[in-house]
Amino acid sequence: MACADLGNLTVVLDLADPEQDDYGPGTYTYPSDGVFAGGNFDITNFQVGYDEENIVFKFTMGGPVENHWTSPNGMSGLTLDVYVDTDGDGQGGVALLPGRNLALAEGYAWDYAIHAEGWTAGIYTPGDPDPVQLATASEFFILADAGQQRVTIRVPKAILGDTPEAWRYAAIVMGQEGFPSSGVWRVRDVSVAAEQWRFGGAPEGATNHTRVLDMVWPAVGEQEAWLSAFTISDKSQTELTAEDFATIEMFGVE
Numbered sequence: 001m002a003c004a005d006l007g008n009l010t011v012v013l014d015l016a017d018p019e020q021d022d023y024g025p026g027t028y029t030y031p032s033d034g035v036f037a038g039g040n041f042d043i044t045n046f047q048v049g050y051d052e053e054n055i056v057f058k059f060t061m062g063g064p065v066e067n068h069w070t071s072p073n074g075m076s077g078l079t080l081d082v083y084v085d086t087d088g089d090g091q092g093g094v095a096l097l098p099g100r101n102l103a104l105a106e107g108y109a110w111d112y113a114i115h116a117e118g119w120t121a122g123i124y125t126p127g128d129p130d131p132v133q134l135a136t137a138s139e140f141f142i143l144a145d146a147g148q149q150r151v152t153i154r155v156p157k158a159i160l161g162d163t164p165e166a167w168r169y170a171a172i173v174m175g176q177e178g179f180p181s182s183g184v185w186r187v188r189d190v191s192v193a194a195e196q197w198r199f200g201g202a203p204e205g206a207t208n209h210t211r212v213l214d215m216v217w218p219a220v221g222e223q224e225a226w227l228s229a230f231t232i233s234d235k236s237q238t239e240l241t242a243e244d245f246a247t248i249e250m251f252g253v254e
């Protein structure tokens with residue numbers, strides 16, 4: 001569902017992400033098909049704000065936000081996740097949504113996961129074994145603006161609450177995949193060598209490397225260090241747990 005920009009956004013967090021770090025741990029390359037253009041997966045800025053009714057997240061990208069596969073909300077190739085820790089109590093989700101192959105560092109835990117993509121967007125709470133859907137795509141708003149290379153996500157305060165300045169966040173981008181590998185929630189695989197529809201640059205013999213291309217973190221070099229720090233496993237996707245994954249920290253207003 002589209003939503004007009006009412007222009008009364010109050011921004012509580014505005015972070016620049018390094019340019020051209022859309023390579024995950026530092027090695028990933030784009031699939032070879034021509035729909036993947038330079039900068040598609042490069043987050044350059046991330047904002048959190050609010051308006052009267054909604055908490056608002058804005059991703060600005062370093063390349064085109066295109067709609068090659070004609071999604072109703074204008075975002076086809078991208079999957080954007082935002083994880084929110086609303087209470088800092090250390091209780092909640094540790095592994096990110098299935099297939100991201102990332103977990104939160106010790107002391108962080110997510111209470112809500114917002115999965116933005118062109119068709120089956122949703123909002124989740126932690127669950128065992130899988131996260132539980134709290135809201136479907138029709139219950140929040142995603143607007144892709146090709147001209148501004150920006151995706152805006154508006155989630156009603158009735159779902160998340162209304163103190164975004166006190167929360168902590170993680171924000172990541174992956175390739176959207178309508179035909180994902182088993183156990184992967186609709187994000188594109190990363191192989192050792194890039195293929196027409198797969199990213200390249202994965203370590204040999206691994207199943208537990210991340211599918212994240214870029215994550216929001218202003219300090220240069222931290223993303224590369226964190227996403228590379230895991231012990232290679234060849235377990236099947238559904239056997240992998242948070243302990244098998246590289247870990248990242250969350251950020252907040254302070």
Ligand SMILES: [Ca+2]
Pocket residue numbers: 017018019020021022042043044214
């Ligand atoms: Ca970036």
Ligand SMILES: [Ca+2]
Pocket residue numbers: 017018021043214215216217223
């Ligand atoms: Ca980054």
